[in-house]
Amino acid sequence: MNSKRAVQVGDIFATPLPMNKYGAVKVMNIIDRSYLLGITNYIGEQRPTIANQNVRQILITKSLLNEKEEPTFKWVDGRLPEELIYIGNIPLVQEELGIESNVYGGIWSKECGMDVYYKWREETDPQGFKSEMQKKIEEADANARRNKIMKPKKMIDDQVFWSTISLLDWGKEDEEAIVEAAIKELSTFTAWKIRHFEETLSYKLFLLDTEEHAKEIGEYSFSQQDQHFSPDLFLYARCAVVAHGKEVFEDIVSNPSKMLKDTEFEILLSLSSEAYYVKKGKEFEYESGCSYETFSNKEGWSNTL
Known part of the structure; x- marks a missing residue:
């Protein structure tokens, strides 16, 4: 716990890092309750002292914006975290005066010195670090999806949607042949209408995303x-379910026990992207208001999530 009452320019604080290590940050500027921190080169198992040369050197990292190697500075707001430990003050030298940064690190927290840990991990265990970062990204994405408020954006007229779905040709055996006519029709829509079609499809899949429906899909049902x-x-x-038309969909939405068993039709998800490519010759990029990914419907999974 720090014993520093008022933060001053030049103050050095030890910061806790993973794997029982310490880092250190230096206060470079103060504007009201905002602090410009310089992340120092220090990383070690011992708490740094003011005499250590690495606390006097600012960490150099590669910028995400231009790939240039630059000193690591960031602005933070709020109170000094109690986990930071004051170790002394080193007045700014001439070249440190007036340093600017457009990097914002959010609320001042005990993680403010993590940059040196990331660089150390990248240098000492690049593969492990890459896996660790990928896992963090996936966890953050999953958390964002869980916390996202699901609300459909503008959708296409329901009659137009089901009319397009009715063009699926179940007389064909090949899935691409089954959806060919629907894609052709959809490609005649405006780009915005294709997006509205995708929104409608996503919402209908979202409505089916419930635990009760998942319990009725056949061999691999949820339990x-x-x-x-x-x-x-x-x-x-x-x-x-959606591919089999309006009547089937509406019946199953209301009666999960009637869910189609051991049946799937993944290619339905590609209708909008294929139609958009036919129309524009470009990849289809669109994020729906309601995700069709499983577990997105919180109300439908209220007993599980």
Whole structure:
């Protein structure tokens, strides 16, 4: 716990890092309750002292913006975290005066010195670091999806949607042949209408994303004890319901026990992207207001999530 009452320019604070290590940050500027921190080169298992040369040197890292190697500075707001430990003050030298930075690190927290840890990990264990960062990104994405407020954006007229779905040709055996006519029709829509179609499809899949429906998909149905449930397979099963038309969809939405068994139709998810490519010759980029990914419907999974 720090014993420093008022933060001053030049103050050096030891910061806790993972793996029982310490880093250190230096206060370079103060404007009201905002502090410009310089992340120092120090990383070690011992708490740094003011005599250590590495606390006098600012960490050099590669900029995400221009790939240039630059000193690491960031602005933070708020109170000095109690986990930081004051170790002394080193007055700014001439070249440190007036340093500017457009990097904002958010609220001042005990993680403010993590940059030196990331660089150390990247240098000492590049593969492990890459896996660690990928896992963090995936966890952050999953958390963002869980906390996202699901609300559909503008959708296409329901009659137009089902009319397009009705063009799926179940007389064909090949899935690409089944969807060919629907894609052709959809490609005649405006770009915005294709987006509205995608929004409508996403919302209907979202409505089917419930635990009760997942319990009725056949061999790989959801249960609290069974580990064989596949979120992707459940999504493709929901696609099959929509693909079979309005009457089937509306019946199953209201009656989960009538869910189609051991049936999937993943290719339905590609209708909008294929039609958009036919129309524009470009990749389809669109984020729907309601995600069709399994577990997105919080209300539908209220007993599990």
